[in-house]
Amino acid sequence: MSKGLPKRSEDYSLWYNELVKKADLAENSAVRGCMIIKPYGYSIWEKMQAELDRMFKETGHTNAYFPLFIPKSFLSKEASHVEGFAKECAVVTHYRLKNAEDGSGVIVDPEAKLEEELIVRPTSETIIWSTYKNWVQSYRDLPLLVNQWANVVRWEMRTRLFLRTAEFLWQEGHTAHSTAQEAKDETMQMMNVYAEFAEEFMALPVVRGRKTANERFAGAEDTLCIEAMMQDGKALQAGTSHFLGQNFAKAFDVKFATKEGGLDYVWGTSWGVSTRLMGALIMAHSDDNGLVLPPKLAPIQVVIIPIYRKEEEFEAVSKKATEIMTQLRKAGISVKYDNRDTHKPGFKFAEYELKGVPLRIAIGPRDLENGTIEIARRDNLTKSQFELASQPIAEKISEMLDEIQKSIYSKAFDFREEMITEVNSWEEFKDVLENKGGFVSAYWDGTPETEEKIKDLTKATIRCIPFARKEETGACVLTGKISEGRVYFAKAY
Template sequence: MSKGLPKRSEDYSLWYNELVKKADLAENSAVRGCMVIKPYGFSIWEKMQAEIDRMFKETGHTNAYFPLFIPKSYLSKEADHVEGFAKECAVVTHYRLKNDENGNGVVVDPDAKLEEELIVRPTSETVIWSTYKNWVQSYRDLPILVNQWANVVRWEMRTRLFLRTAEFLWQEGHTAHATKQEAIDESIQMMNVYATFAEEFMGVPVVKGIKSESERFAGALETYCIEALMQDGKALQAGTSHFLGQNFAKAFDVKFATKEGGLEHVWGTSWGVSTRLMGALIMAHSDDHGLVLPPKLAPIQVVIVPIYKGEEQLAQIRAKVDEITAQLRAKGISVKFDDRDTHKPGFKFAEWELKGVPVRFAMGPRDLENNTLEIARRDTGEKQSFDLSGDVAAKVEELLNDIQNSIYQKAVDFRTEHTTEVDSYEDFKKVLDGKGGFVSAHWDGTAETEDKIKEETKATIRCIPLDRKEEAGVCIYSGKPSQGRVLFAKAY
């Protein structure tokens, strides 16, 4: 194996970057700010995608696809939206190259200038709402419950693999409804879908809430979100769902004939999660030895490493492993038999530990004699000998469930330990400079106070929790009255 990882406690950022690369998840590409997602990393994303897509379809949504290019004039139609994205847009101005007369390769053909520039999609509200205008005439055409899996481009200056890249993969849902309440219910439903996925599949506990006005999505009336806490005490926005009101329907004149015979603008939502979830998965659970993957999202749930001398011993082990593999696969458990003769068992153990495989079997000649194998779990490193006269598939099923629950509980305990209520600005700063995490504090509700706190501490309001107690208090910064506590944190 290559040199080990840096320690999280010494340099969390370097640890993260090295882990992403050494675990074969992703690497920087030749295009600045973009990434190559490698096969092992993409296989984790595919498992995420499959589960999220299933949940969307169970809630009545279907997939479609809309263009990558958006006419510049579309972005101008919704004022808040264009202001929110203008600084991040990549713009296509020409449609042809030609050979340089001076022999310097190809150059942009000045005669091939587009009449109207095209924006490479940073998000698709505008192009989708321009389409919905053609789809909606009557209340009978509603609701429209559409999602697309796509890539988007936001021209980021400071990038980090999975967490912030100029191009990333995501899904974006865009729905249209006859009533305001239906659209609000949809926004909340999708936030809950994201929360269920994060907690039950990723093993990451999240806080459900709404964004403050200044943190809200550009063009939305309300942004619902799920916020997760990483092991370095920083928060990560893991998913957002936006109630758009009638803003985009008005911008693109999407109206419908009501049952009563009137004509009204429709109500909209949009919601999305991205490959940023990969960053959350890595940072929430992994340790100084490598990835720790929740079994439900691990591409390989069990790896079997043979310990042998010579082909005869390997053949005997393989025969036994074939039996075990058949039993595991019958239960839907993914298994890999690592019989590469190019690497020693110690190398393989370290490699699969780095890649976060939840369960490892080791089997040697003595195990064959005794009809046993050694089982090691990735999350705790515990090893035990298992008698193969027992039900190995049932044992592994139980173990995988236990690992899934244990890593979730560990993350819950970490968040509990790193959620602190404070009543003064001094204590607020002490917590942020110390253990970090979520800081629950009273806020006067003004953008001015929010901006000043951010400027002085780099902490932002992550969300106004949906389950917060409404209680009168005093803002930690301004001393003005407050209606309740909000969650602050430094964030990715």
């Protein structure tokens, strides 16, 4: 099997696009800007979804579903929100088609114009807060801790599979609380849930921090985020959590009777991650041979490939392979036994290497004689012989999968640390951005004007104000004004 992948060092963008397609993750669709997530890609998303859903429920959240369509008037109720999304909205204006009189095909029936246009949801704050008005009367109804798994549409002009498409899949949490502090605690909690998921399951180290006012979610008072570093030195926003204050409650008149007998607006949050995480997973770990998947998210953790020439050899090898597969599955390990006779072992080796399967077991007649199997690791491309009598196979494979998970994280962490550079002058700033990339740790004077000017001059944005930064003063990298603490700049996806 010829992988035909470009090298990351030569054309990172082309490498990414080709890998997504050749590894059977996704492809472009007949609908402009939209993608088809193929079964193998969707199975990775399902594993992400399952783990996140479990984590949401452990923190007290429940799932619901809200309409895809939002009345246009709803978006007008929160001024900064509509301003933030207006240029990305798809609008439904009619509800019926008819055949053209000249027989040329189907046309929109001009008589079927909607009284009020409907927006295909770019996000659901407005439709959900209009619903919460009916759900909340008293402090006894709070908190509302609701999540939905859904698709959204944001009319992107320049698209890239998983990273930026007109339609994408995501989850969006929307919560309502009786106090500001409770809502702020929720915002922080969910940002930490995302960070834990990224690091524990995606093996992706992230920087936790706060967005600047310029980068804040439209309609929020505060946005917390996790930022990841890709292998080409660009940052990727991997998740956001927003403190909405009382903005949407006031816009939709969501009030509650307090314990003290008064009447107050509720406090809100929203938070979400999307199939963009698939792009992060691919770009953070994969290599010139294909995908490298952390075992906790790999649809197939182990593939077993038989090596044989004669039919009687196949029967004996197959018996041992089935025995191993059974033991592994009992231990909760996902296994595929690839006994196809239409492809040679070399083709299969290359195929599963491309698809990022963490471990590959090969068994042949000689292995049966010696009581061994060959185990190949995808993360570092090493092979070893394992004596089956030395240790239970399920125990050995579990240990190796744990080791691979940690190794992938460690490699990504070391790379991320290497790609954080402190600078103290404008010349240093430009030099690092141009020649090294990564996170540039620099002082910023705190003004939106300086932030915008730096973006215009370099295309770098403030990815976050990191929580872990040292509280010390320095001179703004552009204006020289005294500034409180460093922020992380980077070029980003």
